[in-house]
Amino acid sequence: MAESNHLSPGWNLPAGEALLQDVFGIVMEEIVRKGTDASEKVCEWKEPEELKKLLDLELRSHGEKQEQILDRCRTIIQYSVKTCHPRFFNQLFSGLEPHALAGRIITETLNTSQYTYEIAPVFVLMEEEVLKKLRALVGWSSGDGVFCPGGSISNMCALNLARYQRYPDCKQRGLRALPPLAIFTTQESHYSLQKGAAFLGMGTDSIRLVKADERGKMIPEDLEKQINQAEAEGAVPLFVSATSGTTVLGAFDPLEAIANVCQQHGLWLHVDAAWGGSVLLSQTHRHLLDGIERADSVCWNPHKLLATGLQCSALLLRDTSNLMKQCHGAQATYLFQQDKFYDVSLDTGDKVIQCGRRVDCLKLWLMWKAVGGSALEQRVDWAFTLTRKRYKRWELGEQEREKNLLVMGQARDVTDKKRQCYVQSPTLLNPVVPSPFIRGKCFLFFGVC
């Protein structure tokens, strides 16, 4: 243990170590064990005013004793939602995967940044390997990629890359270098595309909504029509965002037909497979994404269906020309020196729009190492099996289905019940199903039948 007189005022490592031992104990008992016990509550719900009092949030000039801090940790956990609970249902969460959690704990504790090899030697190599594996599942033997802070940012970066590829001048000259551009997606696509278009200065008006069928899948003939119409109105068609697993209906857009249209018109095809991407692991069901290998970019969130925990979102590119670095790079000389004693192409930090970047590969890598790709495939298949079982039961009666669905926003109605059940999206047309796969934990999988 280091001598504490070299530390900043108020830092005491031996006491800190004791605190951490205790905190790990509390985490194990109150979250990992109780949080996954179906007989415990998902959350002890309080109205905001009461919760504020219970938490005593105010920050003061004096510090508190260790015992008090431990009490605070318990209180925080007590009133927080246990997303690992078997009765917690939401499309962003799939329960507590212990190996992934171990990866998250190590990541947090090492607290490094993913930007250069010198500060993250292990994780730079690991990220590349994980991305290579994900690309292989897409069907690419080469390409590029990066872990982004979420699918929304992955989608936005894909849009920026498409724009830069067509109009490299816009990096320097901005919007002055651009004609009015057109982006195509369906009503069912994720709202992050709207945010991305606004954030990149293209404006939400650039987005043209392509019709979807009754199951929520893009109609390729209408895409063709919309492209022609955009051109007739003087806009330049640039980008098509197809979705593999739409957020609400769980629809998989027909990628082959969409890729044909994109190829014919020379458009960038992005596939937002934020949650559906994990279906690529399943030999039985991956046909839902047939044609994905023809995409230019793919967004895939293992933190959804694969249960790695937030955040784990990959942006994958077919490009091999270093487009991402050219598009986003700024060559900061204090960080990305070109005369380092190792291969500076390992300094991947200039490919992204952040400076410091979290390590997001370890949780997925460790889980994969521990259970193997075949178990991940079984988990995905199991989700489908349960979805279909549940769907058959729901076919028996609409009423039963309604009973099973609660809106998260209505959680107040169930606060008196010992067990709370959180489910999002009561308006689903396709079924939604809790699929137990880890310690009885359920997770949501939207119907895709």
Ligand SMILES: *Cc1c(COP(=O)(O)O)cnc(C)c1O
């Ligand atoms: C969840 C989701 C996103 C957004 O991902 P975040 O990581 O939450 O930003 C984008 N697209 C689809 C289809 C999604 O389901």
